[in-house]
Amino acid sequence: MHTALLQRAIDICLQKKIRFTAIRQRVFLLVLDQEGAISAYDLLEKLKEHDSSAKPPTIYRALDFLLEHHFIHRIESLNAYLKCEHFGCEHPMQLLICEKCKRVIELSDPVIDNAFSDQALQSGFKITNKVLEAHGICHNCLYN
Known part of the structure; x- marks a missing residue:
């Protein structure tokens, strides 16, 4: 299932002519793997399993990109992130x-x-x- 969602995200980025780097893709997949919300710190720990050199700016840049292009949501009150059920387009939430x-x-x-x-x-x-x-x-x- 994640393969299809990742491909959809890649296609959206190609259409919009925006760079969907390997790190951004990895963070996107990490968010998709979650049943619920996840903090940036927890995402960073999971990212380090794939890239031991990952630092906080790495995760925050990827999250900013994913938020900007409506691939994920930020839950303000929990200071956490959530996969978007209707990702790739701006919509009421x-x-x-x-x-x-x-x-x-x-x-x-x-x-x-x-x-x-x-x-x-x-x-x-x-x-x-x-x-x-x-x-x-x-x-x-x-x-x-």
């Missing part, structure tokens, strides 16, 4: 984060996004970065 198991559910509801943006405009507020995150308890944790 809302995250539901379980406080018990740390599971993250990605929603992509344009109605929620538009309502939030409309309310901001009505308040005379110009949004420059929009991250909608809600913390609570997921269905599995609630009933187990």
Whole structure:
């Protein structure tokens, strides 16, 4: 499955004429391997298994690239990163984060996004970065 997703990412980069270096690809695959969110530090430790010379700037440059091109999401409240279910294009995003198991559910509801943006405009507020995150308890944790 990761092979197909990696190829899709490579194709997107070729279309956009942007460099998808080996390090960026490796970090992308490391994020894909995660069931949930992962910190930059944990990603760096995993990257070091493949490249012992990897340093914090290496991981942060790769993460910045992946974020800029919408391959992953940053979870602001957890200071962590998450694979994007609809990667490669900009889209509305809302995250539901379980406080018990740390599971993250990605929603992509344009109605929620538009309502939030409309309310901001009505308040005379110009949004420059929009991250909608809600913390609570997921269905599995609630009933187990």
